[in-house]
Amino acid sequence: MRSPTTEAAHLAALLTAATGHEPRITGAGExxxxxxxxxxxxxETASRTILAALGSATRFGYERADGHAYVWATLSRPTAEEYDVGTEPLRYAPPGPRTRRxxxxxxxxxxETVPAGVFWNAVRVPADVGEKVLRVLGEFTGAVIEDRSAQTLYWLVPPRAAREWGLPGVEILGIDAWVGVPGPSVEYRCRWRIxxxxxxxxxxxxxxxxxxxxxxxxxxxxSPA
Incomplete structure (x- = not known):
């Protein structure tokens, strides 16, 4: 397993190549x-490159301050609970196929209408924005519901996630909201895009x-302040 220092050097090099800017690195060791x-x-290519690079971090995000936007990532040595014996520590990876319904x-x-905030929160996005988001996410997207009559896309995220995003045109559906969820074979108004x-x-x-x-x-x- 590579140390956080080695991981940071690799991540910084990827971010420099994608943005043309020199990253700021703070902390050391763990x-x-x-x-x-x-x-x-x-x-779009640079956005996907940045997102793929950030996916190797322990945590990452986006901020805007003093009139400029930046992304951040933290790398830390995983705790014992994050290890499987004889394997690398668990990291975020692109979603994979499911074997159980x-x-x-x-x-x-x-x-069927399914209550949000129980199994997941739903992130509702206008279709024109959502199409670009799909291209940026690439293999990092999970399943996506498409409502063609309302021209919206829905991503599903863990319950209680995404409550404080405050992004224009993006609606977070949690407790007290219901979402129309199509079965796997539905191909009309509301269907699975992914x-x-x-x-x-x-x-x-x-x-x-x-x-x-x-x-x-x-x-x-x-974007949020």
Whole structure:
């Protein structure tokens, strides 16, 4: 297993290549933080490269301060509970296919309303924004519901996640909200754009938020202070 110092050097090199800016590195040994400013214009390819690089960190996110935007990542040595004997420590990885049907997923060609905030929170995004977010996330997306009549896409994230994002045009559905969930065979108004079987049900919240902020900034729709 590589040390946090070695991981940080590798991550910093990837971020430099993607942004053209020199990262700021603080801390040492068991806990290291990396920050790098984002250019005013960020291509879709660069956004995907940054997101893939950040996926190797223990934690990561996006911030805006003093008129400029930056991403940050922390790397730390995992605790004993994060190890499987004889393997690398657990890290965030792209969602993978499911082998067992989630209990909330309807069968066949039906659509059922499922309470949000129990199995997941839903992140509702306008379709024009969502299409760009899908391209930025790439393999890091989980399952996505598409409501073609409302022109919206829904990502599913762990319950109680995403409550404080405050992103323009993005709605977080949690407790007291219900979401129409299609069965695997539905192909009409409400359907799976990315199926649970193909990607797993949930998207990692930090990855989704970073992709949303990058896309909203590109579209000029603003971002959280």
């Amino acid at each position: 806990l290291i933080r990396i920050e790098v400013d984002l250019p005013d214009e960020l291509s 989630p209990e909330w997923l309807p069968l066949g060609n039906t659509i 199926s649970v079987d193909d990607a797993g049900p949930l998207t990692e919240p930090d990855a989704l938020r970073t992709a949303l902020v990058a896309v909203l900034a590109e579209l000029g729709d603003g």
